[in-house]
Amino acid sequence: MKVLRCMLFVIVPLLAWGRSPQHTPEVPIEKWSGKTIMLIGAHADDDALSHGTLALLEAHGNHVYVVTLTTGNVGTQDPNLSRMQLAEIRRKEELAALAELGIPGDHYVNLGYDDGLLEFEDRKAVVENLVRWIRKLRPTVLMAWDPGKNYQRWHKSDHRAAAYLAADAARAAMWRLLFEGQITQEGLKEWMVPEYLLYNDYDHDDENVWVDISDFVDKKVNAFSKYISQYGPGWKNYKANPSEAEVRQMKEDSRARVRMKDGKPVEGFRYYQGLPDALGK
Numbered sequence: 414m415k416v417l418r419c420m421l422f423v424i425v426p427l428l429a430w431g432r433s434p435q436h437t438p439e440v441p442i443e444k445w446s447g448k449t450i451m452l453i454g455a456h457a458d459d460d461a462l463s464h465g466t467l468a469l470l471e472a473h474g475n476h477v478y479v480v481t482l483t484t485g486n487v488g489t490q491d492p493n494l495s496r497m498q499l500a501e502i503r504r505k506e507e508l509a510a511l512a513e514l515g516i517p518g519d520h521y522v523n524l525g526y527d528d529g530l531l532e533f534e535d536r537k538a539v540v541e542n543l544v545r546w547i548r549k550l551r552p553t554v555l556m557a558w559d560p561g562k563n564y565q566r567w568h569k570s571d572h573r574a575a576a577y578l579a580a581d582a583a584r585a586a587m588w589r590l591l592f593e594g595q596i597t598q599e600g601l602k603e604w605m606v607p608e609y610l611l612y613n614d615y616d617h618d619d620e621n622v623w624v625d626i627s628d629f630v631d632k633k634v635n636a637f638s639k640y641i642s643q644y645g646p647g648w649k650n651y652k653a654n655p656s657e658a659e660v661r662q663m664k665e666d667s668r669a670r671v672r673m674k675d676g677k678p679v680e681g682f683r684y685y686q687g688l689p690d691a692l693g694k
């Protein structure tokens with residue numbers, strides 16, 4: 414009986430959806446418009462890997478939201494910063510970076526978990542929290558750390574937790590009897606995320622789409638220069654207002670890191686369309 418119930422849990426939505434997973438977007442990402450994009454990251458700056466794409470999507474009439482799980486209240490080499498100060502700095506920097514991309518401040522959501530400890534949080538509570546935001550925002554496209562394709566991908570702490578929490582939340586959000594209080598008490602409705610752009614920071618073997626960010630490199634570079642406490646001069650000795658030369662250096666560092674493919678600046682992703690059940694296939 415248990416096996417049958419488990420099988421139904423898998424087969425029924427497959428029949429309902431009625432098609433197999435796709436690994437190429439029907440419309441090239443550069444031509445997307447009118448979509449709701451939700452990026453889930455662990456830290457303020459995880460979205461920086463995708464800033465060219467986010468700026469492009471925002472400029473093309475999509476609605477971009479960034480949901481960050483931790484406040485980033487730990488990652489510093491400055492011995493004088495408290496957790497409170499760092500969390501406030503990270504929020505300010507993230508909002509400044511998103512503003513450079515044209516993304517409004519109220520499209521940034523921080524769920525307030527502690528930096529560095531995400532995998533030790535109550536997983537059910539975190540998934541419930543993410544499910545609530547998925548049901549609120551009803552994204553057509555979910556961007557997240559890639560949990561791995563046919564294997565569990567290793568990421569550093571927080572990133573690996575965020576990868577699986579996002580995938581698990583995408584799956585839970587479509588089941589109306591999971592976290593049903595959100596539906597019966599909060600006026601939300603179940604939601605199945607149909608498309609995914611999965612990102613990764615160092616290993617690009619599983620990528621299957623590359624977004625041409627030619628027109629958005631400057632925005633990406635300018636946004637990066639807002640992360641003063643994470644890169645450049647603020648890492649060891651934070652100051653809110655770095656010198657012009659220091660900002661220039663941060664921009665140069667960022668520009669040097671832009672990836673090139675076929676002579677064009679790009680950001681790469683693993684695109685997936687289909688049921689969240691098969692996200693890793």
Ligand SMILES: [Zn+2]
Pocket residue numbers: 455456458459572
């Ligand atoms: Zn991170």
